[in-house]
Amino acid sequence: MKRNDLYSKEEKLFQDKNKIYSVQSVKQIVYSTDIRDFGQVAKSVPCQDVCPAKTNIPGYIRAVYEKRYGRAYELNRSANILPGVLGRICSRPCESACRHGEPDNGISVGICHLKRSCADLKPGSHRIIEGLYAPTDKRVAIIGSGPAGLAAAHDLAILGHKVMIFERLEKPGGMLMYGIPEFRLPRDLLMLEIKNILRLGIELKTNKAIGSDISLTQLEKEYDAVVVATGCVTPRKFDIPGEDLENVHKGLDFMKAVNEGQTPFAGDKVVVIGAGFTAVDCARSAIRLGASDVSINIRKTIEYMRIDETEKQEAEFEGIKTYSLIQPSKIIGDGNKVTAVEFKRTRMEKIDTPPYRISIPIENSQFIVPVDSVIAALGQTPDEAVVSREIDPLACIYCSACIDVAPKDCIKMIENIFVNPDGTYGRYEETEDWSRVVSIAIDNANCIRCGQCLAVCPMDCISVIKTELIEIDT
Structure with a gap:
């Protein structure tokens, strides 16, 4: 078939084994730089507009419908290099913007699961083809092999640069490998997509900590550029009495231990503090460690949790309770071990500036909850001590939000x-x-x-x- 023929006929027939089906071909392609057209597309295709990667969602859904799963995978991969991963852990902002979910239109399309399906159903013989630039003889060091480091390495390799990734842990993937449980993200899938990146000639050195094994100054001397993609690996603290007691876990440390095959102590009654994905992952992992009474405790109400509806349903299905409008004020122990948590009740209050609704502790509302362990999933912040000197702002990851x-x-x-x-x-x-x-x-x-x-x-x-x-x- 000649390329011009693709646009000269209204319909083409595609054959897949014993099935023959037809799709409408594209009649004309028009390119525009008019900002008004971009605005119109944003209104017409709101799912793609709200996608942080601006993935061609209609394009890959069409390819899935046509059973061209390899093509659907490539359309996804052109916007993000980990389609199979995102098809399992994405927070799905596209689905809440989907026009099929508008009043009288039914329910939103399962966009995220379609992304997952194209990664799972693409043929085993599918080959990833990328347009490579000529070698530049430039060498780039990347600190960190999480999603940001992998994406930077991939794009720099495409442009012809020689890339070396330094990872302080044993395996690559960052939070994907150590922060997300395997029942949500299979490790064979993760490693497959990482290998699809490394196959471009990217070198990876694990168990190499910047500052102790090699200095940032040394990297600057040996490489033409250095990209710092160390992510957010420092857990936030309660800043309340008792948080250093035994069996009070930091959420990221707890998940890292689980993902390394360890069995951190959970006990029977587990209290998780936090309102995000890590809190739910910790709670579901505690269930798998044998805990029978697991709860997630949040300062605001459930609709303010930073997770999607699917995560809420999964937690509820597994018997995890969610208690809202409470916050810890003290962690109580017997000797060095935690035995209970003192909570205060909170109320929601409107304010005139973002985030517009905040939680306010209610005086004299304390109550005690007996526990075997506590998991503080309060989020993480960047660890500036990862490198041996102050991080240069020119090397930071940035966005335009x-x-x-x-x-x-x-x-x-x-x-x-x-x-x-x-x-x-x-x-x-x-x-x-x-x-x-x-x-x-x-x-x-x-x-x-x-x-x-x-x-x-x-x-x-x-x-x-x-x-x-x-x-x-x-």
């Missing part, structure tokens, strides 16, 4: 930052070209302190401190 919500032109895309003689950061050069961005900066002169950027930042990169000048007569 804050720019998208800023009501004023106060968040700048930066292509160069100058350092003052005293070592402090000086003036910066702005850019409108996203491909040249090396950092994001807030222009304090134009910032109105609305808090929108703080609310949408997925990595807690932004902090706002309220200051006041008060004059006191003496």
